[in-house]
Amino acid sequence: MGAEPAEDGGGGVNPWPYILAAYLLAAVGLLCYLLSVSRRTKAMRAQVAALKRGSKDTMR
Amino acid sequence: MIGRGLERALGILAVIGLVAGLYTGFLYAPPDAVQGEVQRIMYLHVPLILVSYLAFFVVFVTSILYLARRGERHDAIAHSSAEIGVLFTALAIAAGSIWGRPTWGTWWTWDARLTTTTILLLIFIGYLMLRALVDDPSRGATFSAVLGIIGFLDVPIIHMSVVWWRTLHQPASVLRPGPSTVAPDMQVALYTNLAAFVLLYGYFLVKRVRLEEARWELSRLRMEGAA
Numbered sequence: 309m310g311a312e313p314a315e316d317g318g319g320g321v322n323p324w325p326y327i328l329a330a331y332l333l334a335a336v337g338l339l340c341y342l343l344s345v346s347r348r349t350k351a352m353r354a355q356v357a358a359l360k361r362g363s364k365d366t367m368r
Numbered sequence: 369m370i371g372r373g374l375e376r377a378l379g380i381l382a383v384i385g386l387v388a389g390l391y392t393g394f395l396y397a398p399p400d401a402v403q404g405e406v407q408r409i410m411y412l413h414v415p416l417i418l419v420s421y422l423a424f425f426v427v428f429v430t431s432i433l434y435l436a437r438r439g440e441r442h443d444a445i446a447h448s449s450a451e452i453g454v455l456f457t458a459l460a461i462a463a464g465s466i467w468g469r470p471t472w473g474t475w476w477t478w479d480a481r482l483t484t485t486t487i488l489l490l491i492f493i494g495y496l497m498l499r500a501l502v503d504d505p506s507r508g509a510t511f512s513a514v515l516g517i518i519g520f521l522d523v524p525i526i527h528m529s530v531v532w533w534r535t536l537h538q539p540a541s542v543l544r545p546g547p548s549t550v551a552p553d554m555q556v557a558l559y560t561n562l563a564a565f566v567l568l569y570g571y572f573l574v575k576r577v578r579l580e581e582a583r584w585e586l587s588r589l590r591m592e593g594a595a
Contacts, residue, residue: 321470323406330409330463334416337459338568341452345575352582359589 370574378571385564389415392557400554409467411557414541415565416460417485421523423453423569424492428520431513440584441577443509446516448576450495452569457489472536480529481537484522491519505587 370378393411400407426449434442464482465475476482495515502508530539541549550558 321406323404323470326406326466326470327408330412330466333462333466334412334459337455337462341455342572342575345572345579349575349579349582352579352586356582356586356589359586359593363589363593 375571375574378567378574382564382567382571385560385567389557389561389564392560397554397557398551403471406467406470409463410554411561413460413463413467414558415562416456416463418562419565419569420453420456420460421527422566423449423456424488424516424520424523426573427453427492427495427516431516434509434513435517443513444577444580444584445573446513447499447509448573448580450492450512450516451576452572454489454492454496456565456569457485457492461485461489477536479536480533481526481535484526484529488519488522488526491515491522495519 389411393408397408397411399405427446430442430446430449433439434446461482468477469475495512498515499508499512502511527540529535530537539549548555
């Protein structure tokens with residue numbers, strides 16, 4: 309006789325809020341990190357470009 | 369290091385992998401016979417922690433290479449990988465905690481596996497703080513390389529913690545001697561998600577190393593300007 313899978317883990321708790329919370333938290337965390345790296349790189353490159361422009365102006 | 373085209377391809381492959389992972393995790397794999405639907409958090413939690421082990425292994429190897437050869441690129445990879453490892457470990461702990469509530473009846477317990485994983489997270493948060501606090505970049509890189517090597521030694525302790533101590537956490541189901549204890553349909557979902565997260569780690573690493581390259585260029589220009 310095969311055991312029927314328990315929808316709620318046998319504890320009488322609705323599992324879906326927990327599943328959604330875990331996946332949403334991971335998605336938000338990963339996305340925020342990606343945005344943070346892109347923003348930091350952009351800011352760093354803007355500073356590099358500004359310094360290069362500045363040194364060209366000085367040479368003139 | 370790696371071309372823009374390859375970086376983009378890695379990103380696209382990671383997204384495809386994650387979509388395939390969601391499909392296999394939610395639609396292909398059956399619910400667990402004991403835990404029911406909530407076990408689907410495993411397809412997130414296990415890949416996150418395994419990829420964080422990979423990230424810290426990369427820190428370990430590149431830190432040894434940095435101490436041996438003093439190459440800036442090795443240091444950049446170690447620094448970048450440590451940051452990504454911290455993110456993945458924190459998310460794995462959070463996902464595990466959310467999984468623990470309906471299955472163990474608690475968000476958190478000072479179980480050996482959970483405690484040693486928290487120690488790993490704290491070691492590498494310390495690693496990132498050390499890098500930020502030491503003014504001389506060369507000294508900061510040396511100190512953090514030593515910490516990165518020592519920090520990685522916690523990974524085998526975490527892995528063996530479920531064997532060495534009596535814990536609430538289940539024994540290893542993937543990195544273990546002998547056949548996997550996971551059902552074949554569930555293995556498909558688990559390994560698809562693992563591959564997707566490895567690709568995502570690779571994509572993050574390439575992007576994060578590019579930030580370090582921009583930082584080097586900025587400091588080189590500043591030094592030239594000061595000279």
